[in-house]
Amino acid sequence: MKGDIGNDDYRKLLDSIYHQYGYDFTEYAESSVKRRITHFMNGRRIGSCDELQAVILDDEGIFEEFVQEMSVTVTEMFRDPAFYKEIREKVTARLATYPVIRLWIAGCATGQEIYSMAILLKEEGLLDRTIIYATDINQKSLMAAKEGMYSLEHMRVYTNNYQLAGGKGSFSDxxxxxxxxxxxxxTLRNNVVFSPxxxxxxxxxxxxxxxICRNVLMYFNQQLQSKVINLFDESLCTFGFLGLGDKESLLFSGRKDHFEKIDGIQKIYMKIK
Known part of the structure; x- marks a missing residue:
């Protein structure tokens, strides 16, 4: 595709997707979405937004590929190790006071974060009484997460991250x-519920x-970020914890006074009201 996507064509495309499939991309960061749409069109030699609209409204399989393009799936195990180290040191002791722990990993992508948290909770003696709800908009990513199989070439990086995160054993185990x-x-996923x-x-x-919802909000505009933070606020028990990505915060949220910083750098918060 040559040239930029016009605003009218862009809005028309996203509105048609929402009305047919119920997926709303209108409050995602516009520059990011336009870039991904352009990449999708170039890869399939689609010349215009009108042509793209006709194709994805007619073929659900191609629409699923489009959702895959729109979704953020770049991740790794124990990504930002200091985040996990802070969870070990500042969060797990309070989680241990609950007879049943419910953890929601929102935007779990291909699952590396799920297994990272499962390993951490196992080492802290909490995995057996934890239910992990792993959700994502992308069904293909969820299938990969459920499979729990990753390239061996990544294991060196994952192992190093694990060690920096305060891992207590041998990652290869x-x-x-x-x-x-x-x-x-x-066994790491025995108590994991995978769901779109x-x-x-x-x-x-x-x-x-x-x-935990890390490196997802950064792709939303401010209005949608606030909406999602409200959703998390309503979903957390009092004194429950929220973990965001290092480029995300509660600063512009109307619910920011509902939370207390546990670690401002690692973006870990506790709901206080």
Whole structure:
């Protein structure tokens, strides 16, 4: 595709997607969405927004590929190790006071964060009484998360992250090498509920002691960020915890006074009212 996507064409495309499929991208950061749309069109030699609209409204399979393009799936295990180290040191002791711990990993992508938290909770003696709700808008990513198989070439980075995050054992004990892949121990996901969930349009579905949503809000505009923070606020129990990405904050949220900073650098908060 040559040239920029016009605002009218852009709005028309997103409105048509919302009306047919219920996916609302209108409050995502516009520059990011336009860049991803352009990449999608170039890869399939689609010449205009009107042509793209006709194709994805006619073919649900292509629309699923479009959602995959719109979704953020770049992640790694124990990404930003200091975040996990702070959870070990400042969050797990309070989580241990609950007979059942409900953890929501919102925007779980291909699952590296799920297994990272499962390993951490296992080492802290909390995994057996934790239910992890792993949700994402992208069904293909959810399938990859459920499979728990990742390229062996990433294991060196993942191992280093694990050690920096305060890992208490040998990271290789948690997976089995199989050909060029690492298959993570299925017991890590015994208490994981994998489910599609759209942060833009779906509602709260439980009460949680801990919600992690990292490097997702940064792709939303300010209005949508506030909406999602409200959703998290409504979903957390009093004294529950919220973990965001290092480029995200509660600064512009109307609910910021509902939270107390546990770690301002690692963006870990506790709900206080």
């Amino acid at each position: 948690y997976y089995t090498a199989k050909y060029n892949a690492a298959l993570f121990d299925k 969930h759209n942060l833009v349009t779906d509602q709260s579905f439980n009460e949680f002691q801990f919600i």
